[in-house]
Amino acid sequence: MSVLNPSLSVDCVIFGLDTQEQALKILVYERDIFPDDNSGNKNLKFPGSLVADDESLDESADRVLKELTGLKNICLKQFRAFGDPARIKYDEEREWSERHYGVKIDRVVTIAYYALIRIDEHNPDQKLIKDKLRWINIDDTDNLAFDHSYILAKSREALQQDFIFQNVMAFELLPKKFTLQQLQSMYELILGSKFDKRNFRKKIGKAEYIVPLGEKQNGVAHKPAMLFRFDHKKFERSKEGIRNFFI
Amino acid sequence: MSVLNPSLSVDCVIFGLDTQEQALKILVYERDIFPDDNSGNKNLKFPGSLVADDESLDESADRVLKELTGLKNICLKQFRAFGDPARIKYDEEREWSERHYGVKIDRVVTIAYYALIRIDEHNPDQKLIKDKLRWINIDDTDNLAFDHSYILAKSREALQQDFIFQNVMAFELLPKKFTLQQLQSMYELILGSKFDKRNFRKKIGKAEYIVPLGEKQNGVAHKPAMLFRFDHKKFERSKEGIRNFFI
DNA sequence: CCAAAAGTGTTTTAATTACACCCATGA
DNA sequence: TCATGGGTGTAATTAAAACACTTTTGG
Structure with a gap:
């Protein structure tokens, strides 16, 4: 694959409807840097990655989602860019990013996507989910990594607005x-x-x-x-x- | 000012209501590279620029708008990122960008903002408007530079949706x-x-x-x-x- | 026969649509 | 006095909201 742009990423907020439990959940990815302490949710982030220089944002989101979760052919909708220079708040987060991507990170603007899926149908890749991915209830998501709690809040607004405006693929759920x-x-x-x-x-x-x-x-x-x-x-x-x- | 990120820009779609003519217009900036030929609108683009590394996207949009048009304290709303690697279509456009910004350009993702203003009240800086800026009627905007016609179409959708949802500052108009x-x-x-x-x-x-x-x-x-x-x-x-x- | 969820109608109130004529002013 | 845009009301239809009991099934 071609070179990653160190200042541009995509993040995917995957909403999953759990028809059995009648709950709305989101799919989070567990980072490996703070492995054991009682850090709440700060090890949890949305599946996301830096953008390669020869792919469109939409392609990047599809690729990243597939690589990290195994999910493919999901209808992702771009809803917002997040670009506060301070959104990677802590040195440890910056350090994690640099180690994870192997490039020097200054400031990263992320383009955020969301999708709505059925949990029981599109199940993410089994091997990955075991150690890295988790569905968590949408009301139990304070204090995610980076600014991902904020991203989640904005994605819910976008989801609701799109849902009301009917542009949305809700019957796949x-x-x-x-x-x-x-x-x-x-x-x-x-x-x-x-x-x-x-x-x-x-x-x-x-x-x-x-x-x-x-x-x-x-x-x-x-x-x-x-x-x-x-x-x-x-x-x-x-x-x-x-x-x-x-x- | 600090260093510009060569792969990240902001663009501002400024909608202006012309109360006299009862028309909706947009503010475009005339590039200086194809000075005279019959190139239609392809010299016209939205006010926009690369993002500096120490500013947020919102700050960048405010700054760029002020620098290029003199407009300040305008309520800009981010509505979408555009990131197709081919969005800078022609070599001449790439060349223009490189000369204009003085940095090597590979691929630029732009974060687009829109605002709605009253033409007769917030008039852009007079010196600038004379040679660079023009209000053009919204129905007369085919074939703008880069992918700016596409950006315009999307900004109209966003404007209408926001207007209906009432989140919008329409009474300033x-x-x-x-x-x-x-x-x-x-x-x-x-x-x-x-x-x-x-x-x-x-x-x-x-x-x-x-x-x-x-x-x-x-x-x-x-x-x-x-x-x-x-x-x-x-x-x-x-x-x-x-x-x-x-x- | 009990628990659990399905299914069903009416009334009241509010919103939407379609539609056409007289009024006040300055020129 | 004329041209121009301002201002107004009604009736018919449709949508919204509030509200409680009976039915079917498996255990």
């Missing part, structure tokens, strides 16, 4: 066949709020791209729910008509 | 005292669509941060319009309650 309860739970986790079940269903009922299959769940110890699927083509068509927001 | 017609025209120019006058006024009537002054226009050859002002504090308060979009 559910199983092919899903219940309305799972769908509602997804909305609630991403937007961080609760909705009324009946009103939610009324609204969903109008979205022609959420299609009832004839089938029901089985094996559940309660009334089985109707299963639905997501229709991509109808969804794309429905996105045309988004122009009636303010006024 | 109007005179302190403005008419509802001016307000509507601003909405239409920014969002690129037309609204019904009565429905617009009905909606505006509910926004408590748009306050009628007792006064009317004068000197106009028709029924004079009521003047309004914008109440910053009430606007800030009203922004709290933005959480009821989708569902």
